[in-house]
Amino acid sequence: MKWPFSFGKQSSPKAGDIQKVGSRMIRIASLDMLGPYSESEDAQYLLIRQDSDQKHGIGGYRTSGNGRFALVSKGKVVYLGECQRPTEGCVANTGIFAITDTLFGDKRASKLYVFSSSGALRLSHAFKANTLNIGISAEGTHVAAQLCNSDTEDSGKLFLFDVAQSKVISSFTPETGWADKYEFAVAEKMVSLCYKNKRRYRYSFDGIFLDENRYDRERVEDASPTDLVLIVREKLTNTSNEQLPVLLSMINKALEAGLSDYPDYRALAYRFRGEIQELLGAVEHAISAYQEALKVDPKVGVKQKLKKLEKQLKQRDGGPR
Template sequence: MTKDAPQPIVELSNTLLCIYAIEWSGLFKKSRNRKWAVSWRDNTPNGSRGGHRESGEGRYLLVNLSTGAFAAQGSLPRPNQGQVADNGTFSIEDWHFGSHLSGTFHVFSADGTPIVLRTFTANILESGLSRNGKLAYCITANSPTEDVGKLTLFDLTTGHILFSVRPRRFGADTIEFDEKHRQLVFKVSGGGEYRYGADGVILDEHRADDAFLNSSDYSAVSLSAESMLKGDFSLLTTEKGQEILEALIRARRIGADVNPAWKPTALKSKAWHTKPYHRLRRRLHATRRRSP
């Protein structure tokens, strides 16, 4: 296509980006400033087969929505879950051919130049890209290899990995970025937030505890309470112990007891059915008796 040739018309629906002039129809994500869109197709070139397969590379493309011009395009075995920043930097997960537990995380500049290419011996569970294209993360799923459950943060200004860790805290409803301080912000529904610093360490464990104990997800509440009580019990204050007990009661009330899939864990977490919880209740009662 020459520079002065008319640009193809780009049409967007709720889920698909279509360019009929080149017979393109694919899933897409837009940048927050609505200037860019990255689109991908995880199927063979002739469209006869998508998803899990042994061959037939899919394609991706980056479109400048203000002009309709293609800024970058290419092929990967199984491109998925694209993201695009306000400056046109974009990411793509490659889920690989075959059934092996593996995946590659790609980040490109707006002209298609590679910034990050990181292959994991585990499937990629999710990924994200900061608004201004300065940071990106990906999370891996279960695997028998060292890449199991990894949280990896990339500095896109250098293309380097800031950290790749298997964190003790690993849950949130949304993950956001603090580009200025190079931090990941994990937001827990109903409970608040906690952060990972640029070195891969949680900045405030107490804040993470509070976020999970106050979550609207009973599984998050119960698992966090269980984890806290497995620590050094002598360091648990009476006030924190009371908070844990109240959180567990709330978790049962909002659904833990009535969900068949969760019932075994819910029963295990009952405050009066385990020794640590029983000791905690005795301590709380003793404290009340001593109070004036």
């Protein structure tokens, strides 16, 4: 089978041939190559990719002119390859490495390739969305690939691959959203999604979320006032009576923190406060919250709710004793 890339071995380098440029780029002078790089955990391997047509000097979006990638070990280029648009890369302590190809033209699609340190193709997979980022286990046995949003079934999914078996072991949409990096616990068959706020959440290799309770708690701790409103809206659609006081506390926290610059969210916050109070049977408090919501936004959608509760209150207070 003919693959859409080519490879070649490199001879021993000259002194100073490979140099880091800043914190994210590497230059390989003998190849006239400059690009971002990834590093193995033990710092024995570097993987450089250059998403540009060197011949015509065109980088990024284009319709022709393959980019290149290079595997470096101990100051020496041990493998050089090319594909259409090499955009993301990662490398294991074993030298096994992964490259994503964003492809030419306007296609919202991408490909993943995994190679041995000698350049033998170990795995390839075509996605129906662009790839946001990828990660590889320390020994190169497993790879994670997170996709961007698209109008296909691959939209926003995280794919996990078993490299030895050359197959997808699961694909799912993480509840915690797009991660910044991935840490594997292969023996436990788990992958942790790691975030810039130093939070990390575990998923089993079959896509089961293992830290859901902690995530729910920390999600609230980290949330902005507007985020709190959205969390309450999400949880109100399917919550138990026992959880209502917790949601009420969250919406009160959002209002106390200040939503004056966000009138849409402020109106929603009062609406949700009213809905929670109504479910709790606190009619007067619900009426007050609905009235506040309407003051902020007359189209917030609580007029009928307010009329119904005012009628109930009138019947209750004005009825026979």
